[in-house]
Amino acid sequence: MACAAKAEMEDEGGAKLEIESKTENLSRVREFMSKQVSASQLPPAERGKVILAVDEAVANIMKHSYEEVASGTITISVKSDAERLEIHVMDSGKKFDPNSIRDIDIIQHVKEGRKTGLGIFLMRQIMDEVEYSFKEGQRNELRLVKYVKPKPRPGPAVQAGGGAKGA
Amino acid sequence: MACAAKAEMEDEGGAKLEIESKTENLSRVREFMSKQVSASQLPPAERGKVILAVDEAVANIMKHSYEEVASGTITISVKSDAERLEIHVMDSGKKFDPNSIRDIDIIQHVKEGRKTGLGIFLMRQIMDEVEYSFKEGQRNELRLVKYVKPKPRPGPAVQAGGGAKGA
């Protein structure tokens, strides 16, 4: 389980990737996610977007949660069935709930030349559920869910209900 | 001479520091320059500024000349006498003449939120001579001179004459 180097695993619970918090590992995350979405029931047009959402989540952890100190581990686990693809992203860096961040106004952002604050917005645009929980033993867990059949959505950013599940 | 690790030397020609192109070495450059200006005839009020000018020159090389690839060497040599402090900064990265860069309009810069383009401006504000030459064998050499007794200056940025001298 505890393994400093990056490792990819597969068991009954689904697939798992463990990486060090270094931005050069983002392409590794995307390759891993690419395999997962290809093996899932997601419509091809949605697959690239889900890879992007996970990249954004992981990049945020690297930048903000571990604050660019390359000493943390990030674990991504993926489960899928006929109805949904569910991704859990775990880190033991700074406590952070993305739901504390409001949606941006892109026109105003461009006007001010603000180049940050886009990742969470994008994650919400893409995923059907974006849910955060803080687990005992100092661990952030972000749960991203994409439905195989798109459900009607009230707006671009939906935070759906349902209890957070362990990895 | 050729030495990958950083090295500080002293000979009849003056003091010399050789560092690898990594921004964490900038504090090392400033410590070295601090010793040099303290041992010089420069008025105390000018010393901190000269350290800053050299920091800017070296930071520029790290960022632009070696383009943040931490594989280049930067050599700084310092000579001083009763009249002047003369610093040579040498690198073997991309060819670049700072005199190709025009002075900035700081009000406009702030208005646009442009946070770069200040280093060369600052170097010119501080030093009496800022002179560049490209040496055989792919080497940039920047010569920075500060007079012990301030000479009258026509404007904030002066590029004085005089041939570039070898290290």
Place this chain on the structure above:
Amino acid sequence: MGGFSIKSEPAGGAVLVKVNGFLDAHTFEQMENTINNLFNENSFKIVVDLSGVDYISSAGAGVFIGAIGTAQENKGDIVLMQPTPHVKEVFDLLGLSQIFHFADDADTAVKFFSS
């Protein structure tokens, strides 16, 4: 690593910047440096050839958001050329396609600045 590279060349009064590889949170700073360097050399008419970019994330798109204002203030602009459908989709998702100009080829992109 996929090999990330950026090359710039003059193109009829503008600068054509050809990017290859991923434009993500790992590489965006190189893109940002390139554009800031162009600005510091007083080049504000910038065409970014994205045809070789397989992937862009918000960090990559952010570079252009941070730059377009300065370009326009100085009588220039950032024109995005030939994004792949995947890359274009990210601009769409961010709501940026209404703000940036896109061009299908270098000629059209460069002509944009004389119109």
Place this chain on the structure above:
Amino acid sequence: MGGFSIKSEPAGGAVLVKVNGFLDAHTFEQMENTINNLFNENSFKIVVDLSGVDYISSAGAGVFIGAIGTAQENKGDIVLMQPTPHVKEVFDLLGLSQIFHFADDADTAVKFFSS
């Protein structure tokens, strides 16, 4: 390395950011991240306590140049508190002292926002 650190705390409607160490081409990105994070959390009234900053170069000053516009657009500002004489001199050399507001203590700095 001299130990660089940044700490933020709320201070009467503003945020007080205490910086310690060198603000140079090696550390400026941490400062930039901190300010961008405050912006993303909708904090635009920012007091930067520079009393613990021994040294600043153009990369450090650039962070504040890049941020002041966004702060002001959002009814905030960047107030620089207690720069040492050396640090203040760098702002003077860059011509920035005419643009930024400086304060001698946290009270004055925070009051600036209610005036």
